Amino acid sequence: MVRLVMILLGVDYLRTRWRALTTAGWISLILGIAVFIDALDSALYFPITPFACLLLLEGLATLTVAWTGMGGQRTLRYVKGLAFCVAALLILAGHHHGNFILSMIFGTLFFADGLLQIISARVVRFRTWRFAVAGGVVEIALAIFFYQPFPTHYVGTVPYCLGLGLMFGGWNMILLGSRVRRLSSNPAVAADDAAQAASATVEPPQPPQPGPAVGVWDGPPAADEPALTVHVWTPVGSSKGEARRQPIIDRYIAAVDRNGVISTGHAALESPEGVYISLYPGVEIDRSPDEFTRLLRATRENDVPGLFQPDYGTESTAWCASTVQVRIRNYDPARLRRFWETYRQDTTYNLTYRNCSSTVSRALEAAIEGASARVWGRHNGWRPFLRVIATPELWVAAQVRKRAATMAWTPGLTLDYARALSMLADPRRSGWVKMARLALGTMYRSRRQWAEEQKTAPKLHENGQADTAGRSV
Template structure:
């Protein structure tokens, strides 16, 4: 989540606040160490009930806006809201049974996440799979620690988690602060996206971007409004024959038709300036079930020549129209142009490491870098950071990005990622705030109607007199 926040805030925000980041990181780390030491003896001085009430409030707010999500967004929102509410109830309940259940639940989450990450690292073998495998083993060790009662018989479960989160978050902020003093690129971006940011920051002749006249929108851009467009062909929608429906698998991984042919879908990005990011293998890859497991590895022997499609009009005419579109107003065409200039020099295609979906996701991160600064201009301060943190889509996008980076970007993950980022880049009014505004507007119209009616009655009585 920290990396995603850095992408959305941008390098200017980070560079101007590196000292504050250093202080915040040191304070967070000290707080985490203190909470951990306090929890070791089982006599808690930490106000754990505050955590319960905060989790309860966050869970209820998330559930109140979960209905407005689309696809995977809605499911992740409900999952987050229910998880926070259940954790809050167990914390506030305060009995031994509550602490035990909470420890088992946290341990189960850590164990399943670590096992999934370890399995994906061993199967996919992406570039940093050994590092990911090490983190997965560490996560499994934490799960075992949560399961066993030593040393506090489950009373210190919540302080352990809070302390560990504070230490890791604080350490990351300190590392970032040390790097941003002479920042030439966003530390959260890597590869071509990071190089594009560095190229942008080092160029002093870049024209200023137009400022937005508003900071909230009630919906996505209209069809005639200039906006960045993410095109997604879902596995089921792009299957040539009728697909055999499998829960979640055909949405996020691949669909298998009645002939046994696998369809993984496709993703592309189109800008009003004419840039079209759509990577495809130059020679069709054999995706039969026998060879598909071998192709999942992100190793260099699975690299094949690729090609970039010229435009959406040509690609959709040769194949079929995209299944879903996501449109975003707040993007940087200059960063997108620099990213595209660097990225298109390499046409290598890899089914899991460098595919159509990973290309679109990297382009999206490059062009949304600094979205908060573009939206609020010189007023982009700590209040903007707070608004980003409390936006439910940030958590959704962070979870999607974590899964995709450690496994593989797929059209389904890219679709949900683009939807979540669009809600952050083009902020919508808070659900409760929107309802309150509608209620106030309705009351004002009703009162105005009553006044007009009373005025007409008064005028009629005056005329009759």
């Protein structure tokens, strides 16, 4: 999540606030430790009931405005609202059963995530796979901690979770503050760093200047509106033959047709300025089931020459049209082109660590750097930071990025990542604002209709009297 915040807000915005970030991080870390320790002896000083009431109110408020969202935003709001309401009701139910159910839920989530991280890291064997395995082991240890009743017989479940959340959040803010303290450019975009390092001998790098303030929108870009476009060919949509449906697997990994041929899908990125990024293996890779497992390893022996497609028209004509498109207004064309000029110097293709999806995801990150800060003007105040942190899509994007980093970027993950980032780069109006606008609009239209009826009523009355008089004569 630290890298995502750095990308969305930009180093220039964060560097001027590193002291406040670090201080807030230490406060959150210490408070989290205190809450966690407080829950270990069953004598809770943490106000659990008021916390549950606030959680329930937040859940109900989210459900109230969930219908105002667009597409995935609406679904995410419903999920968040239901999760908050269920958790609050279980807390308010109290006694053993509610705490036990919460413990089992949290324990299962930690266990599943940790186990998946360990398995995927051992299969893919990317450069830092051992650290990923260690993180998975820690998650499984936390799962065991939630599963077993010691020391509070599940009474401390909620304070444990809140304490862990405060500790992890505080640690992330400390890392963020320490990383941006001495930075003049964003290390989250490696290709940009290489380009700036190459020009550093000529003149010192200048900090990025904030662009003009942009607005908040009610929906995605219109069809005729210039926007950055992420093209995704899903495994099922790009399969040559009829795919055998396998839920989740054919969405995020690969689809297998009736002949046993594996289709992994594809991803590309297109900008109105003419940049088209689509990496494809220069030689066809054997994707039979016997060889596919070996190709998943992110090792040098699986590197093959790659090639970049010239444009979307050429690629779609030779293959097929993309299945899904995600479009983003708020991006930096100059930064995207700088990334592209550096990245395309290396045409290496690797099915796991340098494929079409990882290329598009990195290009997308380069293009939207500082996007959230641009929405609220010229980097004034803490509003951009607070708005980004409070947006549910940030958590979704962070989880997708984490899963891709420990496994591999796939078209399905890239699609979810692009959708989440589009909500952060092109933020929609909050549900309460939208509801207020709809209510005011309805009141305004009703008042105009009432005024028009009042104007026409005397005329109808006069016409009626004249008609009566004429008939009496």
